Amino acid sequence: MTLFLEQLLNGMQLGVTLFLLAAGLTLIFGIMGVINLAHGSIYMIGAYAGTYVAATTGSFLLGIPAGLAAAALTGIAVEFLVVRQLYDRDHLDQVLATFGLILIFNQAITMIFGRQPLFVGLPDALSGSVELLPGLFYPLYRLAIIAVGLLVAAGLYLLINRTRVGMLVRAGSTNREMVRALGVDIRLLYTAVFALGALLAGLAGYMAGPILAVQVGMGEQILITTFVVVVIGGVGSVKGAFYASLLLGVTDTALRAYLPGLLRQVMVGPEADALGAGISSMGIYLLMAIVLLIRPKGLFAGNT
């Protein structure tokens, strides 16, 4: 039971990380109709910039503004220089141009920081564990990630459903042309949404730093999972992204935790481990295939 709760929390932690990425990606797609493969690179840039500053200054807190700023600025630059020209192109051009961006960012980071992964220690205040239930100790830092993720989700909910900007965002994802025709400066809105998405990706990257190794390629790994989240949740739906992230996070973690053990009862140890790991990695894709077969537009798709 303790193990199960612990895995559930691990799953939620992965889930909120995915949500931070997926929220931006789904908004960018929903409003601008752009597939942005470089979203994972922005996550990586946030992680590198934040971790670098934190490692140099020794202060975890100082890393936060650094990571966020680097990610948001990169996002704005990418929108301004590249994505702006892709709004009216077909998906193929968008995929290829942003694939090019991935190559550029990966190589640039390798040139600046080298191939060695960066590490950052946990901040002192968050390095311990807490006893959530009798016998269930859980690292404070992971709990903090879950809390931040849920706070961001709540903030996004308020932003999108309760403010004027949010109204424009919702309107933009329903009918882009109409919003433009009503005289809204859609370009500014696009840049703002792109920057917001990049900011969230940077936050996710920096927070993942102490748990994972900060290295080139970290962006693509999570990017594909994020795409699965976006597609399962329904492209353009932040609510869908939220539920799908948690669903995926928990499913993936549970498969990885329990499947090798189950397989070991019918197979030899090492082979069971390998096959278990393989099938666990396939799990989320299988989930996506099933969801799309039942609801081809995803769970929470809008009318578009």
Next chain:
Amino acid sequence: MRTPITTYLSLAVLLVLLVALPTLADLANYPAFTSVATRVLIYGIAAASLNFVLGFGGMVSFGHAAFFGIGGYVVGILYQHYSLGEPLFGVFPGSNQLLVTVPLAVLVSGAMAALIGALSLRTGGVQFIMITLAFAQMLFFLFVSLKTYGGDDGLIIRRANELGGLNLRDRPTMYYLCLTIAVSFLFLLWRIVNSRFGNVLIGLRQSERRMAALGLSAYRYKLAAFVISGMGCGLAGALMANFMRYVSPDMMHWTKSGELMVMVILGGVGTLFGPFIGAGAFIMLESLLAAWTENWQLGLGFILLLLVLYTNGGLQALFSRLFRRDA
């Protein structure tokens, strides 16, 4: 359509050049070029297959590396069972005969394409891109976890397949084999594109609704095209396995799907020769940049970006814009 005589002439000249290529490479004291050309031909077959669904059918598949990898693994797995002498699933004997392994590779990739296509084509647009990507990743992780067949490390095929008395380890022989297959494949594609089936496919890309109004079932045509395309990629994968004498899950990694797409767009979407030009350009670019700087991916990224943003229709369109103003 009227084909000008100059087109036939330039095709004949091209063919002569391609046939003479290994000799020319030897004369230029650069025999390694034959290997490069073989790789171009193999990737060209794969890219042309992708282009068939992408350029002619308008289906943006981001998972075609899966079929490339399956084709390769069929050859690898059959060879492993042949060399160990134990039958596959306890029933089928392994094989090292090219005339057995390659057609089987094509069939198996076709069957996989039928399965993946039947499920993926229920969606469209961005969901189609993502679901094809997801299926390819699924297969990638499956092969990573199959320790029997090398897992992460892949399978080494100690000796290339046998085909009559030919020695496929010999570079020029392998080159001529690939050239023959590539030319036949291109001819086949040309026939398909210009057939009634091809016309329907192009019509579907332009307007699915119009085709439905004509009483045609879009789904069936698209699925058939997807299967043909998967078979082509499987063929390329099987040849690659013989050429490299090695298969690994990397063959079906998503970046490989991306590379195939880059080749298609480099050469020009929806053209017959484009993918081969694109494959050539991509491999040349890769080796030139890699020889020049360790950070070749940076250059490749910028070239790709500029190409997408500032040319419409890839290298072939660029050339025709430069050389034939009226085209």
